[in-house]
Amino acid sequence: MWKREEPARPSSVTTSTEATAPAPAPLMSPGSFDQRREERRPMHEEAASIGKSIIINGELSGSEDLTIEGRVEGKIELRNHVLTIGANGRITAQVTAKAIVVFGHVTGNLTATEKVDIRETGSVEGDIVAPRVAIADGSHFRGSIDMQRKESSKESSILRDLEPESRASMAGELVRV
Amino acid sequence: MNAGASAAAEAVRPSKTLAQFLSVLFARPSAELVDLGPVIGTNIAFFGERIGCKIHVEDLYADLDRHAREDALDELPKFLGRRFALADSSVDAVLCWDVFDYLAPAASGMLATELTRMLRPGGALFGFFCGDGPDERGYTKYVIEDEGHLRGRLYAGACYRGRALQNREITDLFAGLELFGSVLLKSGVREVLFLKPSPTPPYVRELR
Numbered sequence: 001m002w003k004r005e006e007p008a009r010p011s012s013v014t015t016s017t018e019a020t021a022p023a024p025a026p027l028m029s030p031g032s033f034d035q036r037r038e039e040r041r042p043m044h045e046e047a048a049s050i051g052k053s054i055i056i057n058g059e060l061s062g063s064e065d066l067t068i069e070g071r072v073e074g075k076i077e078l079r080n081h082v083l084t085i086g087a088n089g090r091i092t093a094q095v096t097a098k099a100i101v102v103f104g105h106v107t108g109n110l111t112a113t114e115k116v117d118i119r120e121t122g123s124v125e126g127d128i129v130a131p132r133v134a135i136a137d138g139s140h141f142r143g144s145i146d147m148q149r150k151e152s153s154k155e156s157s158i159l160r161d162l163e164p165e166s167r168a169s170m171a172g173e174l175v176r177v
Numbered sequence: 178m179n180a181g182a183s184a185a186a187e188a189v190r191p192s193k194t195l196a197q198f199l200s201v202l203f204a205r206p207s208a209e210l211v212d213l214g215p216v217i218g219t220n221i222a223f224f225g226e227r228i229g230c231k232i233h234v235e236d237l238y239a240d241l242d243r244h245a246r247e248d249a250l251d252e253l254p255k256f257l258g259r260r261f262a263l264a265d266s267s268v269d270a271v272l273c274w275d276v277f278d279y280l281a282p283a284a285s286g287m288l289a290t291e292l293t294r295m296l297r298p299g300g301a302l303f304g305f306f307c308g309d310g311p312d313e314r315g316y317t318k319y320v321i322e323d324e325g326h327l328r329g330r331l332y333a334g335a336c337y338r339g340r341a342l343q344n345r346e347i348t349d350l351f352a353g354l355e356l357f358g359s360v361l362l363k364s365g366v367r368e369v370l371f372l373k374p375s376p377t378p379p380y381v382r383e384l385r
Contacts, residue, residue, distance in 0.1 A: 133218075133221055133222070133225060134218055135216050135217070135218035135221055137217070140216075141234055142216075142234060144231055144232060144233045144234070145221055145231065145232045147225030148229075
């Protein structure tokens with residue numbers, strides 16, 4: 001006969017099922033582990049937001065993600081964070097952020113170190129500078145887009161599948177066919 | 178209704194001159210492109226990420242539509258004359274799509290003059306002429322599938338296509354440019370590629 005070892009369990013918590021069922025191998029279930037982690041988090045971890053009725057004239061900067069549903073005129077800088085312009089947001093400003101997501105209206109230039117994302121309801125009138133730009137069908141955009149040329153192998157990737165005439169042409173020499 | 182033009186607007190179709198147009202962009206570091214169509218995310222990614230050029234989105238279809246709805250098409254030539262803030266000889270390429278199909282002669286002439294003005298020597302202008310288009314009002318969004326194919330997507334608008342322009346009319350329209358390629362597709366669409374004459378020796382060779 002195997003000798004059953006008594007499982008270690010918290011002394012203060014005892015239920016009838018725990019008393020009869022074999023003890024689980026881990027001391028804590030995954031759920032309870034997450035719960036403990038939750039307890040260590042700050043009480044308020046929601047992204048900062050500017051509500052619909054707020055109007056800001058001037059310079060806005062910060063070091064956390066921000067959602068704007070109100071009206072901002074001036075300059076916005078969130079260099080290492082994500083700025084979301086909500087569907088109700090109305091921005092007339094020069095905007096700099098790590099990533100910019102537009103559901104509302106922006107008039108002004110957008111500069112992002114990672115990405116600008118204009119969603120279906122979004123409208124932008126201004127110039128965009130970002131390595132990646134996504135523009136949804138149905139959105140409105142007027143201005144210029146500069147995606148900062150990557151010197152990787154994009155030329156070879158675009159040339160690879162072409163016919164010889166096209167390849168010569170792509171390499172900088174036009175070929176009349 | 179021109180079945181060719183309608184089919185071209187709803188399906189993927191080959192493009193014989195798009196690759197040549199793209200070659201101009203490739204040949205120029207940090208090329209600048211003017212797109213006269215509505216903004217299309219796929220095209221932006223194609224030109225921006227794959228080719229690395231700067232894109233100016235100037236949606237003339239929206240302007241045309243607004244003038245049509247306001248019953249102000251007579252003012253379109255004047256509007257087009259001051260529409261573009263871009264300086265003389267400041268862009269390497271212009272994507273016209275089929276916008277000239279929708280313009281009256283006066284507006285076409287003004288737009289062609291403006292585009293010629295903005296192009297740098299050696300720069301390219303790509304467009305196509307369908308003419309006698311679908312009976313329904315509306316325009317087409319052209320999505321670049323790859324270097325040799327375009328997908329047309331119809332969307333609602335206030336204007337019809339005009340009559341198909343003859344070759345001579347097209348070349349006269351762009352009198353300041355050199356016609357480099359003109360291809361009539363099976364669909365009835367004529368693709369044209371113009372180059373702005375350059376004082377430096379052209380990087381063009383005949384293929385026999």
